[in-house]
Amino acid sequence: MGRLHxxxxxxxxxxxxxxxxxxxxxxRIFAPNQVVAKSRYWYFLSKLHKAKQANGEIVSVNEIYEAxxxxxxxxxxxxxxxxRSGTHNMYKEYRETTRAAAVESCYQDMAARHRARFSSVQxxxxxxxxxxxxRRPYIQQLLQPGLKFPLPHRVQRPAKKxxxxxxxxxxxxxxY
Amino acid sequence: xxxxxxxxxxxGRVVLITHGEDAGKIATIVDIVDHNRAIxxxxxxDVKRQIITYKNVVLTDIVVKGLPRTIGTKALAxxxxxxQVVEAWQKTAWAQKLEARKRRANMSDFDRFKLMRLKKQQRxxxxxxxxVLRKERA
Numbered sequence: 001m002g003r004l005h006x007x008x009x010x011x012x013x014x015x016x017x018x019x020x021x022x023x024x025x026x027x028r029i030f031a032p033n034q035v036v037a038k039s040r041y042w043y044f045l046s047k048l049h050k051a052k053q054a055n056g057e058i059v060s061v062n063e064i065y066e067a068x069x070x071x072x073x074x075x076x077x078x079x080x081x082x083x084r085s086g087t088h089n090m091y092k093e094y095r096e097t098t099r100a101a102a103v104e105s106c107y108q109d110m111a112a113r114h115r116a117r118f119s120s121v122q123x124x125x126x127x128x129x130x131x132x133x134x135r136r137p138y139i140q141q142l143l144q145p146g147l148k149f150p151l152p153h154r155v156q157r158p159a160k161k162x163x164x165x166x167x168x169x170x171x172x173x174x175x176y
Numbered sequence: 177x178x179x180x181x182x183x184x185x186x187x188g189r190v191v192l193i194t195h196g197e198d199a200g201k202i203a204t205i206v207d208i209v210d211h212n213r214a215i216x217x218x219x220x221x222d223v224k225r226q227i228i229t230y231k232n233v234v235l236t237d238i239v240v241k242g243l244p245r246t247i248g249t250k251a252l253a254x255x256x257x258x259x260q261v262v263e264a265w266q267k268t269a270w271a272q273k274l275e276a277r278k279r280r281a282n283m284s285d286f287d288r289f290k291l292m293r294l295k296k297q298q299r300x301x302x303x304x305x306x307x308v309l310r311k312e313r314a
Contacts (some may be wrong), residue, residue, distance in 0.1 A: 097215075097227060
């Protein structure tokens with residue numbers, strides 16, 4: 001469910017005479033499928049180590065599933081993105097149920113607020129944040145005990161698009 | 177202004193699901209994700225625990241008071257049985273109207289015939305009585 005999945009990608013440089021058992025490097029990559037996950041793995045690994053797809057191999061790719069997908073968590077995401085005139089670090093918070101959903105929210109949010117596309121955003125770290133350590137007010141407001149709010153503008157939609165009436169007898173009321 | 181909104185999104189609010197495969201069933205809000213979504217669960221009405229958007233749901237007047245946030249499904253079932261939430265919902269005029277609409281939509285031709293006969297009998301009794309009263313007045 002959702003566009004992005006979290007993958008654990010483990011790879012290493014190809015073994016050689018100087019290095020018969022090269023070190024394994026593991027990354028947690030958020031990508032829509034395994035192919036993109038492997039590609040992003042090499043993108044990041046070549047930035048961090050002297051290893052590229054041509055002289056390395058991927059040892060394993062496994063999808064990481066969320067342990068408790070029906071529990072809402074507060075995710076803090078540290079990221080780095082390229083704007084039109086420079087590259088910046090950011091810390092954003094999201095209230096979601098899975099890490100992949102939080103990262104997907106983040107990408108959509110970055111695209112909306114900063115016009116940053118997928119390739120210009122690098123997710124550095126995703127971590128659950130305790131309610132007392134949440135930094136952003138837009139998340140803190142949802143963490144009050146006994147939260148309750150009305151839905152002030154109710155738009156009544158029919159259950160199926162086909163059941164829409166072209167003309168109705170009375171002006172609809174938006175009071176809930 | 178504050179008091180004009182009586183139906184609030186809160187933990188324990190009973191909602192009627194209007195879109196999706198669980199349409200027509202009621203469930204209880206168990207946790208609020210944000211201003212668009214909530215986690216909803218209906219163990220006594222066959223609704224799996226899920227995240228649902230407020231757009232796919234209608235708030236009802238029924239609230240299960242004293243429900244702790246993120247209560248588990250089994251504990252929620254016990255709470256609902258104790259408060260008799262499903263019975264309270266089925267007693268409301270709203271639920272009965274929905275039920276009547278469903279029954280009318282599922283009538284067979286024979287049911288419609290029976291309905292026609294009963295309506296005729298009712299009309300006959302009423303008309304006979306009103307004819308008698310008209311004669312007395314005249």
